[in-house]
Amino acid sequence: MNVLLIGSGGRENAMANALAKSPLLTRLYVAPGNPGTTRVAENVDLDAGDHGAVLRFCKDMGIALVVVGPEQPLIGGIVDALTRAGVLAFGPTQAAAQLEGSKGFTKDLCREYGIPTADYERFSDKAKALAYVRAKGAPIVVKADGLAAGKGVVVATTLDEAERAVEAMFAGLFGQSGAEVVIEEFLEGEEASFFAICDGERAVAFATAQDHKRVGDGDTGPNTGGMGAYSPASVVTPEIERHVMAQIIEPTMRAMREKGAPFKGVLYAGLMLTAQGPKLIEYNNRFGDPEAQVILPRLEDDLLAIMLAAARGSLDGTQPRFCEQVALTVVLAAKGYPGTPLTGSEIKGLAGAEAMADVIVTHAGTRLEGARLLAAGGRVLNVTALAGTVAQAQAKAYAAVDAIDWPGGFCRRDIGWRELARERR
Ligand SMILES: Nc1ncnc2c1ncn2[C@@H]1O[C@H](COP(=O)(O)OP(=O)(O)O)[C@@H](O)[C@H]1O
Ligand SMILES: [Mg+2]
Structure with missing residues (x-):
């Protein structure tokens, strides 16, 4: 079968490498791809924001599955457009992509379904947000509600810093993404990334990883998209994994079904392993970059077969196998x-x-x-x-x-x- 992969980063290069190994694959196209993806696929000059052009390409090239790498096209509704046109896609619909697209949406879902996460409130009024941080005191965490390319979160160690973060977000530092803010309790612990593959109904645990967000050695300097990673993350023991599936991932799947927005694709939970157990920091609805680069080379099963089953709503519940390395x-x-x-x-x-x-x-x-x-x-x-x-x-x-x-x-x-x-x- 022919497959179209959307994206151009290191994550998509790693996804292309894994998809290219599949015996099910005839041709792999990457839009727009990069010089690394040309070694296993054909790069095509397509704008993922232009749904009409993507649909025409799929019809012309007989694409059997579209795999979406990054978050923006998902939040832009590409899976909805493909599904309406009868093209199978791996990734959540626009409604389900709110799990990443709106931190407030996810926090409310956690509250409603009893999913462990930091205590929080949502604000669209600056004065009320400032009053809240003053009442709570530091340390405290201020987050823009929408996508902010990893720059919309301030972990404030002083009240002054928290107030400045609120001021900056309401002054439009992140545009519409900061028109609403989430202010939450500071969680102490070690972070880990947990990945599950979902077919709308069912979720299977996929892999774990840890990344390094700061630019400098010793985790110093400003935050980045990620300067390195490794997998597996041994802090996520089999017991923690079971707990995360039962207390976080599965209730989220149920919640999304009940909201009429069943989740298909990669559900990536950013976890804080606290003394009270794992808590959800945030969801992403795609692989991480650079986490994909350490997870996918360890996968022994066929990524394309797994993604196809997820897209068709027919995951059989068997856990994908990874090498011990x-x-x-x-x-x-x-x-x-x-x-x-x-x-x-x-x-x-x-x-x-x-x-x-x-x-x-x-x-x-x-x-x-x-x-x-x-x-x-x-x-x-x-x-x-x-x-x-x-x-x-x-x-x-x-x-x-x-x-x-x-x-x-x-x-x-x-x-x-x-x-x-x-x-x-
Ligand atoms: N409640 C919290 N307590 C402590 N640290 C947090 C908290 N929320 C977020 N952080 C830190 O900020 C980082 C970014 O927050 P996150 O919600 O993952 O937003 P994004 O990845 O969209 O920037 C996290 O990886 C974590 O290091
Ligand atoms: Mg994050």
Whole structure:
């Protein structure tokens, strides 16, 4: 069958690699893709926001399944448009995508269904929001309701910081996304990412990962889209996994069905493992980037078969199998990131890194100019290594990073530090 994958990041490169292995696949198209996806698929110049163009492409090319990588097209209703036209799609409808598109929606759902999460209130009035933070005091967390590219959350350690965050959001820092804010209790604990695959009715636990959001070593400096990750996350024990499925994922599936918006696709729970048990920080409705780069290379089952079953509403409940190895990925970013990245610098030596055993290089913000590979974004490349231990995976990943000749880029040097410390103990 022919498949169309929407997206252009490192996540979509990892998804394309996994889909390309499927015996069910005839042709894989990626829209718009990147220089990394051309190695396993055909890139097509399609704008995911133009539903008419996507539908025409699907009809012309006989696409049997559309897989949506990023959140924006989902929240833009691409799955609804495809479904109306009779094209099978993996991903939630616009109504179900509110789980990521509106933090307030998800918090209210948690309250209604008793799903453990931080205590909160929603505000569309600045004076009331300010009165609330003053009454609660710091530390406290201020969140823009809508999508804000990972920049809409302020974990305020002082009251002054919290007040400034409220002022900035209501002054339009995030446009419509900040017209409403969620203010919530500060949760203490370790974070982990939990992924389930859902078919509207049923959810199966898929995988776990942990990422590194800060730009600098030792988790310092500003937040980014993610500077590295590893999978599995050993803090999510089988017992915690069962708890998360029973207390968080399954009630969410039921809630969405009862609201008339059954959830299909990847349900990605950001968890805080607190002393009172796991609590939901937020939902995303797609794979994480760079989490996909460490989860998918470990998958032993057929990703396309799993996505097809989910899209058709016929997951049989068997848990997908993953290899025992640890995967660790290091993000290479252009200097200046997460501020304004310096683009256009040349990257050499990729072949040397890719020739190493159990190393996978995926592309994010790159472009080709003739035969020259140039940086074309903030996060540019992901170097993933698989090994029996975290220490070995880390050593392999950095050996491959060091084989890449790119003076215009940088990376963190301590990806996996927390898991490495656990492994040493
Ligand atoms: N209630 C909370 N307590 C402590 N930290 C939080 C809380 N909510 C969010 N955070 C921190 O802020 C980060 C971003 O918040 P999140 O809700 O995941 O928003 P987004 O990913 O959309 O920016 C989280 O990964 C976590 O580190
Ligand atoms: Mg998050």
